[in-house]
Amino acid sequence: MSRKQYISPAIIHRLPRYYRYLSIIEKEGISKISSKDLADIMGLTSSQIRQDLNSFGGFGQQGYGYNISELKNEISSIIGLNNHFKAIIIGVGNLGKSVANYMDKAENGFEIVACFDKSDDLVGTGLLNLKVQSINNLVNFCTENRIDSAILCIPSEEAKQTVKALYDIGIKSFCNFSSYDISLDYRDIQVENIHLRDSLMSLCYKIADERI
Amino acid sequence: MSRKQYISPAIIHRLPRYYRYLSIIEKEGISKISSKDLADIMGLTSSQIRQDLNSFGGFGQQGYGYNISELKNEISSIIGLNNHFKAIIIGVGNLGKSVANYMDKAENGFEIVACFDKSDDLVGTGLLNLKVQSINNLVNFCTENRIDSAILCIPSEEAKQTVKALYDIGIKSFCNFSSYDISLDYRDIQVENIHLRDSLMSLCYKIADERI
DNA sequence: TAGATTGTTAATCGATTAACAATC
DNA sequence: TAGATTGTTAATCGATTAACAATC
Numbered sequence: 001m002s003r004k005q006y007i008s009p010a011i012i013h014r015l016p017r018y019y020r021y022l023s024i025i026e027k028e029g030i031s032k033i034s035s036k037d038l039a040d041i042m043g044l045t046s047s048q049i050r051q052d053l054n055s056f057g058g059f060g061q062q063g064y065g066y067n068i069s070e071l072k073n074e075i076s077s078i079i080g081l082n083n084h085f086k087a088i089i090i091g092v093g094n095l096g097k098s099v100a101n102y103m104d105k106a107e108n109g110f111e112i113v114a115c116f117d118k119s120d121d122l123v124g125t126g127l128l129n130l131k132v133q134s135i136n137n138l139v140n141f142c143t144e145n146r147i148d149s150a151i152l153c154i155p156s157e158e159a160k161q162t163v164k165a166l167y168d169i170g171i172k173s174f175c176n177f178s179s180y181d182i183s184l185d186y187r188d189i190q191v192e193n194i195h196l197r198d199s200l201m202s203l204c205y206k207i208a209d210e211r212i
Numbered sequence: 213m214s215r216k217q218y219i220s221p222a223i224i225h226r227l228p229r230y231y232r233y234l235s236i237i238e239k240e241g242i243s244k245i246s247s248k249d250l251a252d253i254m255g256l257t258s259s260q261i262r263q264d265l266n267s268f269g270g271f272g273q274q275g276y277g278y279n280i281s282e283l284k285n286e287i288s289s290i291i292g293l294n295n296h297f298k299a300i301i302i303g304v305g306n307l308g309k310s311v312a313n314y315m316d317k318a319e320n321g322f323e324i325v326a327c328f329d330k331s332d333d334l335v336g337t338g339l340l341n342l343k344v345q346s347i348n349n350l351v352n353f354c355t356e357n358r359i360d361s362a363i364l365c366i367p368s369e370e371a372k373q374t375v376k377a378l379y380d381i382g383i384k385s386f387c388n389f390s391s392y393d394i395s396l397d398y399r400d401i402q403v404e405n406i407h408l409r410d411s412l413m414s415l416c417y418k419i420a421d422e423r424i
Numbered sequence: 425t426a427g428a429t430t431g432t433t434a435a436t437c438g439a440t441t442a443a444c445a446a447t448c
Numbered sequence: 449t450a451g452a453t454t455g456t457t458a459a460t461c462g463a464t465t466a467a468c469a470a471t472c
Contacts, residue, residue, distance in 0.1 A: 007421070010463065016413035020391060034429060043396045046429090047465050054431060062430040063472040079413050080420025094313060098306030099408065108409050109416030148419060173419050175412060179232060184255045190418035192411045196311065197320050199404040200387060201228035201291050204321030206402035207360060207385050208292025209219070222439065246453060258453090259441050266455060274454040275448040427472105434467075441460070448453085 004055040011052050015079050017042065018052070022072040034065035081109045086147050087175075089115040090162055091154035092122050092132050095177060099153055104128050110149060114141055118158075139165055149173035149190075156180035216267040223264050227291050229254065230264070234284040246277035293321045298358060299387075301327040302374055303365035304334050304344050307389060311365055316340050322361065326353055330370075351377055361385035361402075368392035 021042050025033060035046035035053075042049075053059055053066075059074050060066045076082065087103070087110040089096050096115065103112055115127050118135040125132050133141065141147075150166055152159045152174060159178035163186070172189040174182055179198070182191050233254050237245060247258035247265075254261075265271055265278075271286050272278045288294065299315070299322040301308050312324055327339050330347040337344050345353065353359075362378055364371045364386060371390035375398070385402040386394055391410070394403050
């Protein structure tokens, strides 16, 4: 079967997990796996795995299973890891720094090509092999260089202004650490939100609920 | 209606958002709101809001709507924000530092009571008003002090070992920044995962998919 | 060939949306 | 009282699981 038209958000968010586990299993020197065995390892059902994979194509072989390297490469290609999309980091506090360092060392589909901060103390300092630029230079830089995505490591009020400026010059992909809900203001964008406070509060609920 | 037995994960993850928006609206000086108006602001449907809220109790008034401060307080109480659960940070690199600073300034249901690192360079340095302790002191500290939750800002191999040690002394709540899937090894725990790499990869997929 | 396991359709489950009687 | 809006039940939608024919 060929690739389905619509891929659900649930599937999109499982793709990186497939990639991660297939990488681990491949490193263990195993060359093939059945949906049942992979399901046991990943805590899914074999049905779900076959459904997920088959929304992109028939990567398995009846009676045999899936070739791990092959499947891993297929998923890498589906995610688009080899695109090495050009990303910029906005806000170079501890969060921006940790994100930059993390992205630099682990394969994730992006490469960081610039970073910006509003603080004069940080502008000109080094991060990875880059010099932190002034936020005043942001729009200029992004019009002169092709940028695929912006990683927002700034508070929500600043994020709101920054997204507006970037959207106006055509940048429509964001990794958002602020609590500003970008997708409410713009429809034709790609965004992943990492809302630390919301995660903590959900965890708080779970603990509190457990102790009732 | 009184509180339902089972609250779905989907609802649990919307609670912090309700709290966030109600706080914003309250600050704007508005005192009441209908499910319809709140839905428009939050990008939900009024049905969903009424369903969500009614799984905890009837907080509204027919013909009127919801009193904002009252509802915000109810949700704060449902999440359990006033518990101020005692959390420890494990790993005080840039990520650990940014999480610590963030948690210190924003209300989230937790307070950080200690932080640990394996690096001798970091042990003894200050973070918030705490001194970074050696990871060797972790189990000892946690047996002598009541700890509600551990925030894992370390790589997955270390996370796996650390979780085992903590689980064995009864700590069963984790905010996990590593890619180790704790819930596959332990069933009776509360966990929130923040998988930065997975989020980036999902974003990568969305961009790549958009450009097909 | 027989056994294993996929790809795919059908059934089930859960979450969202619609509808409306209750009631402020 | 009339209008508004909730609380709640019913309908729909989407995602997961089960089942099984196809086939390696």
